[in-house]
Amino acid sequence: MDILELDALELSSALERRDLSAREVMQATLARIEAVNGRVNAIVSLRDPDALLAEAAAADNSPRGGWMHGIPIAIKDLANAAGLPTSQGSPIFAGQMAVQDDLPVARIRAAGAIVIGKTNTPEFGLGSHTYNPVHGATTNPYDPARSCGGSSGGAAAALATRMLAVADGSDMMGSLRNPAGWNNVYGMRPGWGTVPGEPAGDLFLHQLATAGPMARCPADLAALLDTMAGADPRQPLSHGQAATLPQLADDLPPQRIGWLADWDGALPFEDGLLDVSAAALARMGGLGHEVAPVHAPFESGAIWDSWITLRSFAVAGGARALHESPDTRAMLKPAAIWEIERGLALSAMDVQRASEIRSDWFRKAVALFASYDVLVLPSAQMWPFDVTLDYPKEIAGTKMDTYHRWMQVVIPASLLGLPVVNIPAGFGQNGLPAGLQLIGPKGSEARLLQLAQQWHEATRWPQKRPPVI
Numbered sequence: 001m002d003i004l005e006l007d008a009l010e011l012s013s014a015l016e017r018r019d020l021s022a023r024e025v026m027q028a029t030l031a032r033i034e035a036v037n038g039r040v041n042a043i044v045s046l047r048d049p050d051a052l053l054a055e056a057a058a059a060d061n062s063p064r065g066g067w068m069h070g071i072p073i074a075i076k077d078l079a080n081a082a083g084l085p086t087s088q089g090s091p092i093f094a095g096q097m098a099v100q101d102d103l104p105v106a107r108i109r110a111a112g113a114i115v116i117g118k119t120n121t122p123e124f125g126l127g128s129h130t131y132n133p134v135h136g137a138t139t140n141p142y143d144p145a146r147s148c149g150g151s152s153g154g155a156a157a158a159l160a161t162r163m164l165a166v167a168d169g170s171d172m173m174g175s176l177r178n179p180a181g182w183n184n185v186y187g188m189r190p191g192w193g194t195v196p197g198e199p200a201g202d203l204f205l206h207q208l209a210t211a212g213p214m215a216r217c218p219a220d221l222a223a224l225l226d227t228m229a230g231a232d233p234r235q236p237l238s239h240g241q242a243a244t245l246p247q248l249a250d251d252l253p254p255q256r257i258g259w260l261a262d263w264d265g266a267l268p269f270e271d272g273l274l275d276v277s278a279a280a281l282a283r284m285g286g287l288g289h290e291v292a293p294v295h296a297p298f299e300s301g302a303i304w305d306s307w308i309t310l311r312s313f314a315v316a317g318g319a320r321a322l323h324e325s326p327d328t329r330a331m332l333k334p335a336a337i338w339e340i341e342r343g344l345a346l347s348a349m350d351v352q353r354a355s356e357i358r359s360d361w362f363r364k365a366v367a368l369f370a371s372y373d374v375l376v377l378p379s380a381q382m383w384p385f386d387v388t389l390d391y392p393k394e395i396a397g398t399k400m401d402t403y404h405r406w407m408q409v410v411i412p413a414s415l416l417g418l419p420v421v422n423i424p425a426g427f428g429q430n431g432l433p434a435g436l437q438l439i440g441p442k443g444s445e446a447r448l449l450q451l452a453q454q455w456h457e458a459t460r461w462p463q464k465r466p467p468v469i
Contacts, residue, residue, distance in 0.1 A: 001020070003020065003024065004028055005463070007217045007220050008165040008166035008215060008220040009223055011071055012223075015071070016069075022114070023056040023057045026053055026056035026070075026072055026116075029164075030049050036161050037163060040141055040148070040157045040469070041120060041137065042138050042148075042154040043074050043163055043164075044117060044135040045084055045118040046117040047117055055114050056070060059112070065112035068108065068227065070114065071113050072116045073108060073113045073167065073168070074118055074119045074155070075115055075117075075118055076119050076155055076168055076169050077089060077120060078125050079104065079168070079170070079211070080100065080101060081098055082100050083098065084097070084098055085098070089121050089125075090123050090134065091331045092322060092332075102197065102198040104195060104196075105168070107227055119155040119167060120154030121152070122153075123333050125150070125151035125170065126315070126336055127150065128150045128153075128406075129149065130147070130148055131147075131387070139157070139387050140183065141161050141183060142431065142432055142467050143384065146386060146387055147385050149178040149180075149181070150175060151169075151172075151175040152167075152170065155168065156169075156183035159215065160216075161469055162466070166214070166224050167214045167215070168213060168214070169212060170210065171187075171189040172314075173404060173411060173414055174379070176212045176213075177422040177435065180435055181378075181379030181436075183467075184467075185214060186215050186216065187213075187221075188212045188213050188214070188449070190212050190229065191418060191442055193207075193239045194229050194238075195211045195212055196230075196231070196238035197209075197211055197235075202317060203234075204237070206318070208310060208311060210417075213228065217453075217456050218423075218452035218455075219453060221452070222446075222453075223245050225244055225445065226243045226245050242446070244445055244449050247450065250450065252447070252450040254288050255290070255374050256289075256374070257372065257374045257375075257376055258292060259278075259281055259291055261274060261277075261293065263300050264295055266296060267300065268381060268395040268396045269378070269395065270381065270382040270383055270396055273378055273380070273383065273428070273434055276425050276434045277425055279426060280425040287455070292372075294375065298364050298412075300408070303361055304408060305357065306354040306357035306361070307354075307414070309353075310351070310354050310415070311339070312340075313343045314343070315343055316344050323337065323340045323344070335391075335403045338403070361415060365441075366441070369441040374438050374439065374440055374451065376439065377409050377437045377439065378435070379409070379410070379422050380410075381395050382406060390403070392406045409437075410437070412439075417442075418439055418441065419443075419444055421437075421451075422437055423436050423455050424459070424462060433461075
């Protein structure tokens with residue numbers, strides 16, 4: 001049995017049957033980290049190996065706490081995990097130790113997981129490229145000269161290289177989707193309120209980001225989603241939902257799939273990406289689903305303007321104190337300063353207009369889902385780029401006017417808080433992986449996971465083509 005090739009639920013079953021011990025799993029995990037992490041830099045703030053082996057041995061001699069009992073996990077370095085530093089990729093917070101778990105992390109621990117360290121992220125999670133001045137850059141396992149994406153880039157690279165069987169992440173602007181696509185794994189952005197975060201700060205206005213799961217198969221996505229999800233009475237917009245994992249066994253009727261492609265030419269793409277996407281959709285059609293092209297349902301520039309207004313408003317709301325102090329402002333990267341200063345300059349009516357555009361787009365999307373069960377877009381507009389860049393300045397000759405414009409393809413779903421599952425779509429002639437976003441209406445998490453599971457059973461891309469490292 002190759003421990004590191006097991007999916008998380010397979011690992012859980014082997015531990016429950018005592019075919020494996022948690023100590024054996026931890027030994028294999030630590031050996032893999034020692035062998036490959038130096039080349040990708042995905043796991044940071046790793047705990048003392050002797051302490052981890054002792055914790056695993058204790059798990060072997062204690063009652064089973066949940067499906068993750070004895071399974072190692074590293075937490076994205078934007079979230080607090082008690083006893084570990086939460087740098088957020090910023091020198092401002094480097095070495096700051098968390099005294100308690102954030103809510104999603106607490107739920108993961110309660111399911112029995114052993115937290116071994118953190119996964120790398122961009123500074124404050126800004127920009128879909130995992131590099132920062134505290135821990136450095138995380139590279140792509142399929143080509144270490146290229147970016148792994150972000151901001152859950154460390155999690156995606158750790159999954160691809162078999163350092164983790166399952167991982168948490170978070171997503172504002174594609175952070176659970178772009179790195180999943182670029183690392184040939186699965187990532188899921190749940191609908192708003194499905195996975196409540198830590199109940200701190202404003203609880204009403206800034207509904208753009210959410211935590212969610214990443215894995216090498218959809219069943220593990222479902223299992224971790226069910227662990228992280230659930231209403232929290234301290235958070236007014238959180239809600240409960242039926243467990244998704246049991247629903248994967250249900251029959252999935254043929255789905256009406258709408259292919260949005262390049263949004264009628266509004267989104268530039270590097271050569272080969274749309275070809276890989278079209279080939280994947282043709283294969284999905286061969287599974288019995290109806291795939292049809294969809295004309296751009298809403299003006300892309302309006303979606304973009306609404307998004308960058310609400311995003312800057314949210315970033316400024318959370319980080320304005322860091323900007324107000326000259327000492328901490330000097331340690332902020334330019335993208336953070338740009339976002340904060342844009343947000344501080346907004347008027348209340350600017351925010352109102354952005355929300356009105358979002359509301360118009362939501363109404364249009366609801367009408368669109370009357371004709372289609374699932375909408376599909378690529379996970380990124382370009383292949384993994386040079387890891388030494390701060391961000392791509394152009395795509396296929398089109399200049400990018402912001403540090404994040406190159407990820408515009410993810411915002412139609414992000415702006416509305418819709419559930420999205422990234423599925424591996426295959427590989428380009430350059431040998432690099434790509435992904436597809438499966439976007440559903442509010443409350444469709446289980447159905448999206450069913451479709452992803454069917455796709456996985458037909459393709460098994462993460463198992464069929466792991467990175468050679």
